Amino acid sequence: MITIFNRRELITLASAQKYYHVREALTATGIPSAVKVRGAARAAERARYGIAGAQTDTMYTYTIYVHRDDYERAASAMQTALRNS
Template sequence: MMLFSRRKLAQVNSLQEQLQIQETLAAQGIASSAGAGSTARAMERRARLGGAAERDVFYTVYVHKNDYDRAVYLLEALRRGR
């Protein structure tokens, strides 16, 4: 997916939630991509503690801008439990 043709759909702290979102989108024929990130402060804290806390990592899900409205609808339905 080209950088300028995608929009950020969601940013979550759980890999499981990110995968659930992407599976829901794929089931409806919407292509998505994802990336993981961390704040500099979180990286420093992990280095000091010698581990990686999941809450310090965030996962961002992107969709094509033409699919964005439909993806938002599906994400809201997923969060409502439908």
């Protein structure tokens, strides 16, 4: 179980596609993870109407946390996933 006391931040991503690649790699290696999603709600509402030049993919940031004992294995899996994506 990952709690605030035993977790370590692995990476913060602004791309949903990269986020999914990293999560898939962690799941494939059996490393549990937790995610905090931060976004601009007002920007997301405006996106429905269309803002010229706004990318909907970058409206959220995804922070992935792993257990501190699994950090080295998770970092290795993450680097492989990001290289292959």
